[in-house]
Amino acid sequence: MWTAATTTTTLALATAVTFIIWRAAQWFNSVDAESHFEASQHFLEDPNSFEKVPPPSIFAEATKSLSVVIPAYNEEDRLPVTLEDLIGYLSHRRDTQDTNFTYEIIIVDDGSKDNTSGIAFDYVRKYSFEAVRVIRLSKNMGKGGAVKAGMMIARGRQLLMADADGATRISDLAKLEAVMKSITDPGEAQSTRAIQQQNELGMVIGSRAHMQQAAVNKRAWHRNLLMRVFHLLVMMVIGDKVKDTQCGFKLFTRRAGQSLYKNQRIKRWCFDVELIYLAQELHIPVREVDVEWREVPGSKIRITSMINMAMELLAVLMGYKLFRRWLIKTEAEA
Numbered sequence: 443m444w445t446a447a448t449t450t451t452t453l454a455l456a457t458a459v460t461f462i463i464w465r466a467a468q469w470f471n472s473v474d475a476e477s478h479f480e481a482s483q484h485f486l487e488d489p490n491s492f493e494k495v496p497p498p499s500i501f502a503e504a505t506k507s508l509s510v511v512i513p514a515y516n517e518e519d520r521l522p523v524t525l526e527d528l529i530g531y532l533s534h535r536r537d538t539q540d541t542n543f544t545y546e547i548i549i550v551d552d553g554s555k556d557n558t559s560g561i562a563f564d565y566v567r568k569y570s571f572e573a574v575r576v577i578r579l580s581k582n583m584g585k586g587g588a589v590k591a592g593m594m595i596a597r598g599r600q601l602l603m604a605d606a607d608g609a610t611r612i613s614d615l616a617k618l619e620a621v622m623k624s625i626t627d628p629g630e631a632q633s634t635r636a637i638q639q640q641n642e643l644g645m646v647i648g649s650r651a652h653m654q655q656a657a658v659n660k661r662a663w664h665r666n667l668l669m670r671v672f673h674l675l676v677m678m679v680i681g682d683k684v685k686d687t688q689c690g691f692k693l694f695t696r697r698a699g700q701s702l703y704k705n706q707r708i709k710r711w712c713f714d715v716e717l718i719y720l721a722q723e724l725h726i727p728v729r730e731v732d733v734e735w736r737e738v739p740g741s742k743i744r745i746t747s748m749i750n751m752a753m754e755l756l757a758v759l760m761g762y763k764l765f766r767r768w769l770i771k772t773e774a775e776a
Contacts (some may be wrong), residue, residue: 473757474767476709484591487578488571491562497577497595499587500703504696508532508545509598511587515552516677517606518561524608525549525565529573531612548592549606552643553582578591586706586713593694601699605690607738610648614733618646618693621729625718626695643698643726645682645717648691648733671746675755684730687714691733698726701773707761712754719758723770 498505510528514521530546536543549562575593584697589603600622602615625638627642676687692714694702701724708716721728761768 470757470760470765470767473754474761478707484579484595486571486595487563487576488631489566489737490571498597500502500594500700501694502597504597506544506546506598507542508544508600508602508603509593509596510547510594510602510604511545511592512606513552513585513587513592513604514549514554514558514562515582515585515588516554516556516558518554520607521549521558521561524604527608528604528612529565529569531615531667535697545573546597549576549586550576550683551576551578551590552584553579556760561693570573582754583646584710585680586711586715587709587715589713590607590703590706590709592769596696596699599696600693603690603692609738610689610691611734611737614648614691614731615693617731617733618691620647620741622646622693622695625727625729637771642695643701644693644695644742645698645702645721645726645728646693647718647728647730648689648735649686649687649730650689650733650735651767652684652732653728658761672752676715678757679715679755680722684718684731687718689733689735690714692717697773701771707768708754708758710754711751712758715755715760717772720770721763723762724736724772 448541484497487493488495488496510532512524513522525547531549532545536545546770547565549565551559553561559576559578562574564578567572568574574596579588579591583591593603600619602618604610604612622644625646625762626642676765680687688711698721702717705720705724706713706716718728720726762770
């Protein structure tokens with residue numbers, strides 16, 4: 443029997459659901475407004491001449507073999523070691539393996555409050571503005587925003603994203619490049635121009651999945667619970683083919699970078715998942731490669747970061763799949 447109590451309960455539930463949907467829509471609208479950011483409107487700074495230099499564009503022809511983009515927020519302590527290892531490896535490769543190999547390192551200071559920019563500019567002075575470049579963002583945008591800012595001005599045929607803490611060995615770049623070559627080299631039997639163009643697209647992800655069980659054993663139960671929720675949300679966005687979306691060591695072909703970064707909207711932690719989703723939608727091949735990784739003191743990941751990551755994944759689901767407000771530009775679209 444439909445009673446007054448039943449009616450009251452139904453109305454209360456309907457009101458609660460309506461309120462939740464309204465709040466979710468409000469929250470998504472705020473995320474959507476923040477997602478419209480241009481990362482290419484930044485000047486490079488040459489400390490040798492004290493001039494602001496107009497940046498190049500990822501949409502221009504490549505003039506370097508490799509661009510390495512390093513997002514950095516309050517990294518004055520960890521950045522020097524990473525840069526020494528990186529420059530040492532790339533210089534040795536150029537000098538001993540391939541004299542035609544050229545590189546650039548783009549450090550994006552994401553609104554740091556310490557001397558991150560000062561450290562970065564020291565390396566520009568030491569190794570030249572041609573080899574090391576610095577962008578200073580006026581405010582903290584988040585790791586995703588910083589990476590996009592660097593990628594949009596990259597000059598390399600291949601583009602590497604690497605963390606400022608140097609947690610992944612730079613020599614593992616060779617593993618990523620080997621897999622990328624298997625994607626992009628069409629071989630003699632696949633020499634048509636159409637296939638060659640398709641094979642200019644590729645994304646190779648460094649993976650710590652082989653270390654997962656050891657990490658689970660070390661983490662507190664509540665962190666493991668949050669990680670399980672996060673991985674469930676990741677599967678809802680991109681499926682289960684990629685085991686480690688968050689390793690900060692990823693390699694892109696230039697054409698793939700052009701398509702992915704002009705579409706990227708997430709500015710903070712979960713931009714990695716968004717990039718993989720975009721690659722899937724744009725039919726860009728994605729491969730995963732085991733890399734050596736070590737825990738470096740000074741991690742900025744907190745429990746609140748995990749919660750924010752989950753919220754960003756919900757935004758990706760709502761933006762691309764539920765509300766379909768986030769339209770994906772094809773390669774031909776500006």
